[in-house]
Amino acid sequence: MNSHKRPEDDSRAVIDLVLFGALGDLSLRKLYPALYHLDREGLLHDDTRILGLARQELKGEGFRKRVTDALQIYVKASELDRAVVKRFTARLDYLQLDFETAEGYRAITEWRMSARHETVICPLVVYLAVPASLYGGICRHLQDCGCLDELSRVVVEKPIGHDYETSCEINDAIGAVFPESRVYRIDHYLGKETVQNLIALRFANPLFGTQWNQNHVSHVEITVAEQVGIEGRWGYFDRAGQLRDMVQNHLLQLVCLIAMDPPANLDADAIRDEKVKVLKALEPFRENTLGRDVVRGQYIAGNIEGDGVPGYLEEEGANLESETETFVAMKTGVSNWRWAGVPFYLRTGKRLPEKLSQIVIHFRQQPHYIFDPDQRGLATNKLIIRLQPDEGIALEVLTKDSGLDRGMRLRRGPLHLDFGSAFPKARIPDAYERLLLEVMKGRQYLFVRRDEIEHAWHWCDSLIAAWQDLGEPPRRYPAGSWGPVASIAMITQDGRSWYEDY
Ligand SMILES: NC(=O)C1=CN([C@@H]2O[C@H](COP(=O)(O)OP(=O)(O)OC[C@H]3O[C@@H](n4cnc5c(N)ncnc54)[C@H](OP(=O)(O)O)[C@@H]3O)[C@@H](O)[C@H]2O)C=CC1
Numbered sequence: 001m002n003s004h005k006r007p008e009d010d011s012r013a014v015i016d017l018v019l020f021g022a023l024g025d026l027s028l029r030k031l032y033p034a035l036y037h038l039d040r041e042g043l044l045h046d047d048t049r050i051l052g053l054a055r056q057e058l059k060g061e062g063f064r065k066r067v068t069d070a071l072q073i074y075v076k077a078s079e080l081d082r083a084v085v086k087r088f089t090a091r092l093d094y095l096q097l098d099f100e101t102a103e104g105y106r107a108i109t110e111w112r113m114s115a116r117h118e119t120v121i122c123p124l125v126v127y128l129a130v131p132a133s134l135y136g137g138i139c140r141h142l143q144d145c146g147c148l149d150e151l152s153r154v155v156v157e158k159p160i161g162h163d164y165e166t167s168c169e170i171n172d173a174i175g176a177v178f179p180e181s182r183v184y185r186i187d188h189y190l191g192k193e194t195v196q197n198l199i200a201l202r203f204a205n206p207l208f209g210t211q212w213n214q215n216h217v218s219h220v221e222i223t224v225a226e227q228v229g230i231e232g233r234w235g236y237f238d239r240a241g242q243l244r245d246m247v248q249n250h251l252l253q254l255v256c257l258i259a260m261d262p263p264a265n266l267d268a269d270a271i272r273d274e275k276v277k278v279l280k281a282l283e284p285f286r287e288n289t290l291g292r293d294v295v296r297g298q299y300i301a302g303n304i305e306g307d308g309v310p311g312y313l314e315e316e317g318a319n320l321e322s323e324t325e326t327f328v329a330m331k332t333g334v335s336n337w338r339w340a341g342v343p344f345y346l347r348t349g350k351r352l353p354e355k356l357s358q359i360v361i362h363f364r365q366q367p368h369y370i371f372d373p374d375q376r377g378l379a380t381n382k383l384i385i386r387l388q389p390d391e392g393i394a395l396e397v398l399t400k401d402s403g404l405d406r407g408m409r410l411r412r413g414p415l416h417l418d419f420g421s422a423f424p425k426a427r428i429p430d431a432y433e434r435l436l437l438e439v440m441k442g443r444q445y446l447f448v449r450r451d452e453i454e455h456a457w458h459w460c461d462s463l464i465a466a467w468q469d470l471g472e473p474p475r476r477y478p479a480g481s482w483g484p485v486a487s488i489a490m491i492t493q494d495g496r497s498w499y500e501d502y
């Protein structure tokens, strides 16, 4: 395993990674490909080892074969290097375990000792790729069997709970074993390249730093559109809905990164303290404006890219009575000095025409307008931050239309930074690669602190309670459309429209 040793090897942390749920969807689709890429980039220490845990009876060889098969499916063929696959899979071992019974956990310590043939001194990273209902029990069993020490970390997936109360129960159970400084709560949006770029964009560029407030910004739009439906996850999704599945975590994290004040430095708590202030300042929904400011939708059968797709109630396992939302659009705001009076329009949905995640910052018009009155509506700047696909940042500016007969007509055009063409050699890593690397390094700034989760739940819970009081079913929208017509009306009633230069 020494062939890929590089001079900076010593800066990479050795860890023992113990992966609960090692044969689950997340592990196969996201975690092994991410770990493979880290290995390929030389970012896994030679001595880092991985133990997969699941309840299926399997030998180590069979497990390595399952992981190799997954890599063949989920890693691009052009990025699949046989030598790296061999090196990576050689790090893997497997242990059959029922996570709910204490017996068997001792085998984890035995594995650590046998894998190292000496006293274990590297940190143990426990990754819980299992339903959150198991988090507390697993942590307790790990503690009881003596696996943990003051270096051990735990990584947990979303969703943490179903509401504020259940999230507290889960966090209490984790917190009884691991201090907050060693809990890594994943929100994979925080690992996306352009999401991190928001911090660089806002705080490294004086041009934006000085304009980033209610004096200069008229409104903010965040769209997270998904083309996929619920992908066979009816059981989970129908209980959650799009608000809990996407807004409570990913969209609110984006709102935080857009709206937060500059942190004093890049330390995890400096950033997280500022994010919490935003969550605390989110405008509550009022009963009398709820119907106007929030739109819930559910997709019916339709067409996406020419192919017919079923409606939500026709998905496998569907309950025909379900009133769960697969789309939500809302107008909200952040009640503080920086953002007073600036609407934040959010929308996210499944089975929309394309996969698209973008943030658009709309700047105000100049205080005095001197050009063609017919073009007045054109005269604003927009900053478009594209998270996926085609990661990049564009600033829409106005210039003079060219041509002798055009006078001082204005023309809208982009100043465009397309990451793919500006940095052609740089592969944009998947969010999980970045997040796993940060866990290994013991850095928490891309992970969500307990109080962030709890404030986000508070806000969502109040909205869900208001929906329940209102008792209205979701509005239907055909798969392949941009959601219920009411979501367009929600923004046009303010004299604005969703940014449409897709
Ligand atoms: N999949 C995804 O894209 C995403 C997942 N997540 C979160 O990640 C976590 C894992 O999700 P996902 O991989 O989709 O779930 P899966 O159900 O596909 O995987 C969970 C795995 O845990 C195993 N497991 C469950 N209970 C036990 C037990 N008592 N003993 C031993 N093994 C057990 C299951 O084994 P068996 O197959 O034998 O039941 C399964 O292999 C969840 O918290 C989810 O919310 C978050 C974001 C995205």
Ligand SMILES: O=C1O[C@H](COP(=O)(O)O)[C@@H](O)[C@H](O)[C@H]1O
Pocket (backbone or CB within 6 Å): 188, 226, 228, 245, 246, 357
């Ligand atoms: O967490 C989740 O995210 C995915 C969307 O993630 P993306 O990186 O593909 O944008 C979503 O489909 C899923 O329902 C949700 O649980």
